[in-house]
Amino acid sequence: MNINRKEMLASLTDTLEQYQTGGASEMIKKRRQDVLRVTMSLSVIDIVFNIVGKTTFPSFCWLNIGMLVLLGIVYGAYLLDRLSLISSISIIFCIILTDLSVELLVISFDGYEKTTLFLLMDAIIFTGMMCMTIVTYTPLLTIVCFLTGLVTSSVSLYYNSNTEIDNFYLFLVCLEFFITYLSIKVKINTVHILKEYGEVRSSENTVLDFFQMDRSQLLGYIKLAQKCNLSADETDQLLNSFGQHAKVNIAGNISMLIKQKEADLERIQKCLPELTPSELEITRLILQGKKLKDICEILGKKAGNVTSQRTNIRAKLGLNPDDNLFEALQKRME
Structure with a gap:
């Protein structure tokens, strides 16, 4: 922008x-x-x-x-x-x-x-x-x-x-x-x-001018954006909340983000083919330096579920309890 x-x-x-x-x-x-x-x-x-x-x-x-x-x-x-x-x-x-x-x-x-x-x-x-x-x-x-x-x-x-x-x-x-x-x-x-x-x-x-909204419209957008698993109509309504210029920028940024994410997952899968898609996603976030709390928030999962999958990743990598998972993943990615 x-x-x-x-x-x-x-x-x-x-x-x-x-x-x-x-x-x-x-x-x-x-x-x-x-x-x-x-x-x-x-x-x-x-x-x-x-x-x-x-x-x-x-x-x-x-x-x-x-x-x-x-x-x-x-x-x-x-x-x-x-x-x-x-x-x-x-x-x-x-x-x-x-x-x-x-x-x-x-x-x-x-x-x-x-x-x-x-x-x-x-x-x-x-x-x-x-x-x-x-x-x-x-x-x-x-x-x-x-x-x-x-x-x-x-x-x-x-x-x-x-x-x-x-x-x-x-x-x-x-x-x-x-x-x-x-x-x-x-x-x-x-x-x-x-x-x-x-x-x-x-x-x-400044925010209202950029989004080309008044205050009530922006509050409606925020309320809608906080929902997960939007329907097609809700997604369309969310995008239509923005001005045309903002909509183009957001669509371009999201497209780049998705392509980058796919490229990262593809590279991790080549280095760690034994991991499941869910474990690959967690591995990608670990390599970004994300902590357990951050991973839970990004993926919308509970701490117990993420911890369990981290344990599976450590087991597939053959790590000891004292080994650092982040450092081990970095070595496998080299």
Whole structure:
């Protein structure tokens, strides 16, 4: 079967590229879209509550309005295909991180009595955003969230030292560090899995293209090929499963195999005329270096039957128990 290596490599590359932009990445795209919608919805709800006076700091009203406008512009650009999905998520996350950081730092510098509460709330929000970045397979964004939260919270704690919050904050930092590590590992493993699965799909497509079949036809062929003692109709059906080019190649290869087998048996029979046809077949496989298990599988016989015939061959050759059958047959064939 002569297949141009360059053409096969190009085919595999094209198939892999098509796959990587196909089914698996569609799943990732859907998850990213879900995260974008959830993030936008929660942000808008929070901003609206703050604007209507639910927040403790009315001075943040204009900051929240500006944030709402920016989020609307980014999301609108995404809907109009002016921004990619991953760019939209990254920009929206950066806007939210900036808003949280500014609010927390202003509260800390003003010495607000409930700074500790805001610090805990922001730390939880930072952690939640980091978890979302795992779902979107964006470890770089996870690192940005981690570093922004770490710096902002550390500055806030410096101006508002509290023993109880210090201990809890250390736990949050460890948790966020673990989430960052997990995000990176998930990304690496996902890329590895996509690459391996892409290679499998590429190989599958190459096989299907060669046999000119779809998957169901190939499975039907395999099921039929596993049967022994096929009828004439089943044999014809098996051959018709292949494309014309493949059928010609297979027929030629089988023909050559049969001729080679007959020639080997004829040569062995001349050197060992005392052997039966069944013993000649086993002798041919022994001379090929086949072991007992291989011979049983090739001939479809049980180990006891093959062992018995090997014993008969040894007896006809006049071998002692310690003599090597393979070496003795080679000498007789010389």
